[in-house]
Amino acid sequence: MQFMPYRLVNGIMEPVSYSMEEVMDIIKSQDVKYLDLQFTSLTGRFHHVTVNAKMLSIDTLKEGFPKLDGSSIKGFAQIYESDMILKPDPNTFAIIPWKDQGRTARMICDVYWGYTGERLSRDPRAVAQRAEGMLKDEGFNVSYWGPEVEFFVFNRVGWEAMVPSRGISYTIESVEAPWSNDSSHTLRLKEGYMPAEPYDTLTYLRNQCMQVLNDYFGIPCEAHHHEVATAGQCEIDMRYDTLTNAADNTMTYKYVVKNIAKMNNLIATMMPKPLAMDNGSGMHVNVSLWNDNKNEFYDANDEYAELSQIGRYFAGGILEHAESLCAIVAPTTNSYRRLVPGYEAPVYIAWSKGNRSAIIRVPVYFRGKKQAASKRIEFRAADPSCNPYLCFSAILAAGLDGIRKKRDAGEPVDENIYLMSAEKRRELGIRQIPPTLIDAINALKSDDLYLKSVFTQDLIDKIIELESKDYMEIKLRPHPYEFYLYFDV
Structure with missing residues (x-):
């Protein structure tokens, strides 16, 4: 049975x-x-x-x-x-x-x-459970979280990095990639969004993943599709859940995807930016706060996005702490290869109702009271290399800090921020997220007070220690592309 x-x-x-x-x-x-x-x-x-x-x-x-x-x-x-x-x-x-x-x-x-x-105290699940306790202390019954986890599925991957003095390299093989020997399935860079079969070669694999998540692990999934990048970038949409459950589901999602890929003689990765010059994998985090079966982020009287003042304060807290949040939600050196202009990844600290160049988006597919339950904030800086228990807890801590301080999110930005001049961004007060992991770490060192209701000091110190070590490991080694640029100097 x-x-x-x-x-x-x-x-x-x-x-x-x-x-x-x-x-x-x-x-x-x-x-x-x-x-x-x-x-x-x-x-x-x-x-x-x-x-x-x-x-x-x-x-x-x-x-x-x-x-x-x-x-x-x-x-x-x-x-x-x-x-x-x-x-x-x-x-x-x-x-x-x-x-x-x-x-x-x-x-x-x-x-x-x-x-x-x-x-x-360093058990990530304990952090998530403390965050849910803090939420109740602040007068909310529950929060709902809907992470959109992207990933790549390749045919073969190899790398040499263990003897760095000899050289460092990596190779990626995919039947969908422009460099594939089989040109019948190739997808051009940045043109992989929802192609029909046979160009989408991974429909069956995603069907398998969805069935296993639904039928065996009790994780309802709504849809799946090929994402923007070539070479097998995918997304499976899970239904929202409470904070700890959503983090459990995210870990299970990664576990299932990687094992189903292996069963099909493929390899899946949640590495944020495995491909140069193409889109990376993000983990957009959708969140709403509820009390007495009412979505506290919905306001029918708000003409702009039907977003309540509580929702704006929550967004304001995230914007205030965005730089230090990056150390939690984008915790790898590779994360910052994704967070660059031109690849649909957020770089600028701003919000909007439909603007994917901003770090916070308020989805507005539908409007009206009938859609009140779906009103949410989408935070776009996180990626699937993060620890979801820590990620969701940190976002919640920042948002609740914004509610406590009544930190309004300010005016929304409804134009392509990538194309703005630096002068105009300064006029609008638009900051930029940290360009590297070490910048995010330094931001966390100077802005961690809002986290301490759920993150213990020893946990924050350990995060800084581990991420600093990773940064130095990369900094110490020559990049292969540096040989192309500088070998003839």
Whole structure:
């Protein structure tokens, strides 16, 4: 019998919530052999340990598993304080359909210190849960998050970087790419948006991903399509969810996409900018705040975008803290190769109702009270290399800071900011996001107070430490294109 984590609620198929007792019953009735305990590192990588289902009991599921050496997970702990416990969340239970050597289920876990039983403050899921608590303290019932995660699927990728003195290089192969030997499927640079088959060669793969996310992991998906870049850039649209759930869903999305690609002898990556001279992969984050079943971002009397004053204050907080937010939402050196003019990525700190050159967009596909539930802010600077738990929490912290301060977003900008002169941008007070990771890190060092309601100081310090190390690793090495530019000097 196929495992389907849905039930019908008011005529709509909704994901199922489980108790530990129900999880145990499913493990027995579905003859589950193994349970994968999954958790997310500070840098946003999924990790897991597999336990024998025969050894499970209600008590072990509730008390947690003493299976984690935290010193071996980047950003978690030192070698002298390494014993940690994984406590699974029953609402994340799912059967993994591609495991063919014994039925395997998974559960996403919270991370706790051993012995004291205290929560690990650097556990990204703990940050998200603290952020949801802060939201309630500020008088809102719930926030909804809809990340739009883009990714590339290639036929083959290779690189040489381990012996940098010998040379550094990479190669990418894709049947869709202009450099492919098979010209029957090629897509020109920046012309890959929603092409019909046969030029879109990945429809079947996205269908597979959508089915697995829907039917096995309980993550409703609405649509999928080829994105703007050549060489297999894709997007699958997940339905919105609450903050922690949306971050869980984002991690699961990456996990499913990469595994389904591997099953098809392809390779998927969430690297923001793998291709030169073409669009990179973003993760536009849609957010709204709700109270008593009312979307607090909707205002029928606002002629411009039907955006409420609370929504404008929330956007104002994001704009105020945009530079330091970049260190959380765009945390890699490669992120800043995407955040450049000319490739539909936001570079300028401004907002608008439909302007994709601004860092904040308020979607306006429809208008009227019938569409009140869909009123939201779209923050466009994030990319899929980020840790979604930290990303959503930081955006929420910035937005709530704007509401507290009544920081209005200012006048919207309804023209192509890329084409503005520097003088006009100065007149309009339009700032630019940090051009490099080290600039974003420096911004975070000087603007982190708004984060401290959900980010502990040791967490912020560890983020700065890890990202600074990555920046130096890249800075120390010659770029291959520098040989083309300077070898003959």
